[in-house]
Amino acid sequence: MSLDKRKVKILKAIISSYIDNAEAVGSRTISKKYELGVSPATIRNEMSDLEDMGYLVQPHTSSGRIPTDKAYRYYVDDLWRKAKISKNPNLDQLMEIIEDKSNELDEIFKNSVRILSQFTKYTSFVVAPQYKQSVIKRIQLVPVSENKVLMLIILQTNIVKQVMLRLSRPIPYNQLEKISESLSEKMYGQRLEDIDKNKDSLIKELYYTRESNSDALMELLPYLMEHISRFEEVNVFSDGITNILELPEYNDVVKAREFISFVEDKTSVAKLLQYNGEEDLDICIGSENKNRELKDCSLITATYKFNGKLIGRIGVIGPTRMDYNNVISTVKSISDAINEIISLNFNGENKE
Amino acid sequence: MSLDKRKVKILKAIISSYIDNAEAVGSRTISKKYELGVSPATIRNEMSDLEDMGYLVQPHTSSGRIPTDKAYRYYVDDLWRKAKISKNPNLDQLMEIIEDKSNELDEIFKNSVRILSQFTKYTSFVVAPQYKQSVIKRIQLVPVSENKVLMLIILQTNIVKQVMLRLSRPIPYNQLEKISESLSEKMYGQRLEDIDKNKDSLIKELYYTRESNSDALMELLPYLMEHISRFEEVNVFSDGITNILELPEYNDVVKAREFISFVEDKTSVAKLLQYNGEEDLDICIGSENKNRELKDCSLITATYKFNGKLIGRIGVIGPTRMDYNNVISTVKSISDAINEIISLNFNGENKE
DNA sequence: GTTAGCACTCAATCGATGAGAGTGCTAACA
DNA sequence: TGTTAGCACTCTCATCGATTGAGTGCTAAC
Numbered sequence: 001m002s003l004d005k006r007k008v009k010i011l012k013a014i015i016s017s018y019i020d021n022a023e024a025v026g027s028r029t030i031s032k033k034y035e036l037g038v039s040p041a042t043i044r045n046e047m048s049d050l051e052d053m054g055y056l057v058q059p060h061t062s063s064g065r066i067p068t069d070k071a072y073r074y075y076v077d078d079l080w081r082k083a084k085i086s087k088n089p090n091l092d093q094l095m096e097i098i099e100d101k102s103n104e105l106d107e108i109f110k111n112s113v114r115i116l117s118q119f120t121k122y123t124s125f126v127v128a129p130q131y132k133q134s135v136i137k138r139i140q141l142v143p144v145s146e147n148k149v150l151m152l153i154i155l156q157t158n159i160v161k162q163v164m165l166r167l168s169r170p171i172p173y174n175q176l177e178k179i180s181e182s183l184s185e186k187m188y189g190q191r192l193e194d195i196d197k198n199k200d201s202l203i204k205e206l207y208y209t210r211e212s213n214s215d216a217l218m219e220l221l222p223y224l225m226e227h228i229s230r231f232e233e234v235n236v237f238s239d240g241i242t243n244i245l246e247l248p249e250y251n252d253v254v255k256a257r258e259f260i261s262f263v264e265d266k267t268s269v270a271k272l273l274q275y276n277g278e279e280d281l282d283i284c285i286g287s288e289n290k291n292r293e294l295k296d297c298s299l300i301t302a303t304y305k306f307n308g309k310l311i312g313r314i315g316v317i318g319p320t321r322m323d324y325n326n327v328i329s330t331v332k333s334i335s336d337a338i339n340e341i342i343s344l345n346f347n348g349e350n351k352e
Numbered sequence: 353m354s355l356d357k358r359k360v361k362i363l364k365a366i367i368s369s370y371i372d373n374a375e376a377v378g379s380r381t382i383s384k385k386y387e388l389g390v391s392p393a394t395i396r397n398e399m400s401d402l403e404d405m406g407y408l409v410q411p412h413t414s415s416g417r418i419p420t421d422k423a424y425r426y427y428v429d430d431l432w433r434k435a436k437i438s439k440n441p442n443l444d445q446l447m448e449i450i451e452d453k454s455n456e457l458d459e460i461f462k463n464s465v466r467i468l469s470q471f472t473k474y475t476s477f478v479v480a481p482q483y484k485q486s487v488i489k490r491i492q493l494v495p496v497s498e499n500k501v502l503m504l505i506i507l508q509t510n511i512v513k514q515v516m517l518r519l520s521r522p523i524p525y526n527q528l529e530k531i532s533e534s535l536s537e538k539m540y541g542q543r544l545e546d547i548d549k550n551k552d553s554l555i556k557e558l559y560y561t562r563e564s565n566s567d568a569l570m571e572l573l574p575y576l577m578e579h580i581s582r583f584e585e586v587n588v589f590s591d592g593i594t595n596i597l598e599l600p601e602y603n604d605v606v607k608a609r610e611f612i613s614f615v616e617d618k619t620s621v622a623k624l625l626q627y628n629g630e631e632d633l634d635i636c637i638g639s640e641n642k643n644r645e646l647k648d649c650s651l652i653t654a655t656y657k658f659n660g661k662l663i664g665r666i667g668v669i670g671p672t673r674m675d676y677n678n679v680i681s682t683v684k685s686i687s688d689a690i691n692e693i694i695s696l697n698f699n700g701e702n703k704e
Numbered sequence: 705g706t707t708a709g710c711a712c713t714c715a716a717t718c719g720a721t722g723a724g725a726g727t728g729c730t731a732a733c734a
Numbered sequence: 735t736g737t738t739a740g741c742a743c744t745c746t747c748a749t750c751g752a753t754t755g756a757g758t759g760c761t762a763a764c
Contacts, residue, residue: 026726041738044727062726062745104516140494145510158497162514164456166697242594242616245609253605257597264594345518378757393707396758414713414757 003053003074009036010046011055015067015075019321022248024064069286069320072298076283076324085329094337099345105129105159108341109237112314112334117240119330122318123263127273128235129311131155132193139183139224141176149176151224157306157346163227171216179217183224192228199225236266236273249296249319262293263317273301273313281332286320296320300327302335306342314338355405355426361388362398363407367419367427371673374600376416421638421672424650428635428676437681446689451697457481457511460693461589464666464686469592471682474670475615479625480587481663483507484545491535491576493528501528503576509658509698515579523568531569535576544580551577588618588625601648601671614645615669625653625665633684638672648672652679654687658694666690 003011013034017025027040027047036043047065050056055074056065067075079085097115100107109126116124135156142150147170153161171179186206187195195202203221241263250256263269272291284299294317301315314335316327355363365386369377379392379399388395399417402408407426408417419427431437449467452459461478468476487508494502499522505513523531538558539547547554555573593615602608615621624643636651646669653667666687668679 024726028726039738040726041728041740042736045737048728058727060745061728062724062743064726142492142494142504142506142512144506144512148510150504150512152494152502154494154496158500160494160496160502160514160516162512164512164697242609242612245605245612251605253597253603253608256605256608257594260594260597345516376757380757391707392757393709393759394705397706400759410758412714413759414715414755416757 006036006038007046007050008078009034010043011050011067011071012075012078014047014050014056014065015071018066019323022319022321024059024066026064029064067321069288072285072320072324073288076285076328079325079328085325085332087329087333091333091337091340094333095341098334098337099341105342105346106235106237108338109314110239112338113237113239116314116316116330116334117243120316120318120323120327121240121243121246122316122322122327123238123240123243124314124316125236125238125263125269125273126314127270127312128237129306130234131159131231132191133309134159134192134231136184136187136190136192136195139180139187141180141183141220143173143176146170149220151220151227153224153227159346161227161231163223165220165223168219175216179220182217183220192231195225196228196232199228234266234270236269238263238269244318247319249321258293259297262291272299273315278303278310281328281335283324283328298322298324300324300331302331304335304338304342306346358388358390359398359402361386362395363402363419363423364427364430366399366402366408366417367423370418371675374671374673376411376418378416381416419673421640424637424672424676425640428637428680431677431680437677437684439681439685443685443689443692446685447693450686450689451693457694457698458587458589460690461666462591464690465589465591468666468668468682468686469595472668472670472675472679473592473595473598474668474674474679475590475592475595476666476668477588477590477615477621477625478666479622479664480589481658482586483511483583484543485661486511486544486583488536488539488542488544488547491532491539493532493535493572495525495528498522501572503572503579505576505579511698513579513583515575517572517575519568520571527568531572534569535572544583547577548580548584551580586618586622588621590615590621596670599671601673610645611649614643624651625667630655630662633680633687635676635680650674650676652676652683654683656687656690656694658698 010030013030013036014025017029017033027043030036030043031038031040047056051058051065055068055071057068058065094115098108098111100111106128109128113124113126136153137156137158138154140152140154142152144150144164147167149165149167149171151163151165153163155161186202203218203225206221207218241260244250244259245256250259268291272294280303282299282301284301286298287295289295289297289299296319297317298320299315299317301313303310303313305311314331316331318327362382365382365388366377369381369385379395382388382395383390383392399408403410403417407420407423409420410417446467450460450463452463458480461480465476465478488505489508489510490506492504492506494504496502496516499519501517501519501523503515503517505515507513538554555570555577558573559570593612596602596611597608602611620643624646632655634651634653636653638650639647641647641649641651648671649669650672651667651669653665655662655665657663666683668683670679
């Protein structure tokens with residue numbers, strides 16, 4: 001038995017109908033709504049074949065049929081093969097919405113997931129990049145008040161991280177400048193990962209090569225180190241978690257709660273996006289997901305890059321019965337927009 | 353008919369039982385679980401009286417009774433009057449959790465609502481202060497790369513806001529210093545509100561009193577202005593919205609959805625917290641709320657202050673059947689902690 | 705004033721019933 | 735040989751009535 005043209009047509013009609021209504025579809029519905037030129041009886045025969053082939057299942061004997069994960073996989077691959085995924089044409093417009101005026105990477109990600117879940121009506125995530133591999137360009141101390149100094153850590157990528165330091169006693173302005181310089185000199189070109197690893201020996205080293213300003217410097221150093229350690233924390237942004245309450249499959253509060261407590265756990269989401277293949281665009285349907293909790297969900301993710309290096313993923317999670325066309329094109333468009341924004345605003349690691 | 357001692361005892365028992373179980377309570381339950389030394393029949397008579405007095409209602413003739421808003425009001429006032437609200441003793445510990453290492457006000461608020469909803473199991477909010485009244489102390493430009501400059505806006509309160517500027521052409525380092533100085537000079541002591549109002553005339557003024565570096569300055573100015581405008585946006589942080597799914601009163605997805613879409617709307621929440629009286633601690637029970645959507649909810653809010661000036665509110669929203677003792681003391685403790693942190697880290701408007 | 709006893713009320717539960725949607729099979733048809 | 739009309743069959747879902755049980759209100763006795 002093979003998937004001849006008519007079977008494909010019927011299968012697609014069933015999938016399409018089920019995506020729209022979340023209700024098992026019967027032969028009559030198909031023959032009425034989709035013009036196939038054959039009677040319900042014929043369609044019934046074909047549906048029976050499709051069931052044998054593993055594309056459909058019947059929840060119970062006298063109900064219509066619903067698509068299996070295999071059916072969705074076929075559907076998506078077909079869309080893909082025929083390049084039928086409609087491109088979202090408004091890349092510029094998207095970029096404008098996503099781009100943050102204050103140029104903070106975190107804000108860009110927050111905007112991205114917001115837009116993503118607004119467009120898809122599902123839950124969306126992004127894992128913010130970890131800065132392990134990042135390299136320090138310069139450290140600048142800015143006086144704020146008598147006993148407060150803002151420390152700016154400027155990375156090669158032009159990302160700026162800040163820590164506010166409280167001083168035990170004031171440091172004169174010109175001395176701050178000097179400390180900035182010597183800190184910058186010491187730290188220039190170092191990877192955060194390495195600094196974090198070797199912090200004890202670094203502190204010792206700085207201590208022994210002390211200069212006139214070293215007391216103040218030694219006071220500030222631990223703050224810098226602690227902040228660098230905190231860069232390592234995984235940061236996940238999500239949005240639209242409560243969107244699932246609109247879906248009939250989550251009409252049951254218990255089910256909704258299970259889903260929500262899974263996706264609210266940043267660790268599990270981070271894992272999900274982390275080990276999800278290296279493909280630029282990844283589509284994981286139902287039982288293809290490793291997590292048992294997601295066996296009724298599909299996960300569409302795309303990568304974003306920093307200087308050509310894959311660094312993180314953005315994605316949408318929804319029921320297997322999702323509007324793949326829309327979700328895939330939206331995820332793709334938004335990851336494109338993010339890549340564009342990053343390459344415009346944050347330079348490569350080793351350039352300059 | 354008056355609230356004699358026994359009636360009070362019974363009323364409190366009923367409220368307490370209903371808070372725990374969310375189920376209408378009957379006379380037998382009371383006589384068994386709470387030692388009152390009287391029979392169910394007697395309790396029934398008293399309950400009937402309490403119903404006449406408006407403290408209880410019966411969902412239907414043959415069910416137990418549930419407390420009315422009036423009952424909760426009595427209950428809370430009584431707790432209050434007798435200073436029975438247990439103080440959370442770990443102010444220091446709380447402060448440690450809430451205080452953010454990077455000293456960002458926003459992070460402090462995020463931590464606060466997180467802790468608040470963790471402790472109470474309800475939904476919590478905070479409205480971040482608007483900066484209208486804030487006064488600029490200094491503006492500092494920090495070079496980041498050839499064509500990027502970080503503009504730091506340092507307020508009298510020692511809050512630092514930042515904007516990343518993209519330059520059309522590089523500005524030499526020493527010129528940046530000069531621009532910082534002249535911008536600081538012009539802006540020093542000005543209220544953000546006033547700057548925002550008079551931005552056109554300010555730009556004009558700066559244009560006519562131009563100096564050698566004015567070209568670059570004029571390029572940067574619009575960015576500054578736009579960023580100042582954005583300070584005006586109300587910023588609401590919330591947490592624990594999905595906690596309500598654990599409550600039996602929201603077992604119905606439709607009800608849960610209604611609640612969630614109300615509290616996810618930042619505007620409505622901001623309004624809620626804004627016009628909610630000037631009391632340091634405010635308790636609004638059920639129908640006391642102006643919003644029809646919240647007629648089954650209670651709202652506990654507390655203020656926080658900047659330099660003695662009331663500036664925002666933090667609060668918890670939950671079912672009228674909430675554990676008032678715990679919620680009130682937690683809200684109070686956390687607002688205390690916030691006040692303490694703010695006064696330690698951010699100085700008053702007109703000091704220094 | 706308190707309480708035991710009892711009739712009464714009403715929501716929730718359970719089972720039976722019928723309607724409706726949909727199937728599979730068969731036989732007839734092009 | 736593929737298609738289709740017809741029909742018996744299956745299973746869910748909604749409805750209805752009976753039953754159960756928690757709880758009340760009233761009355762009469764203590």
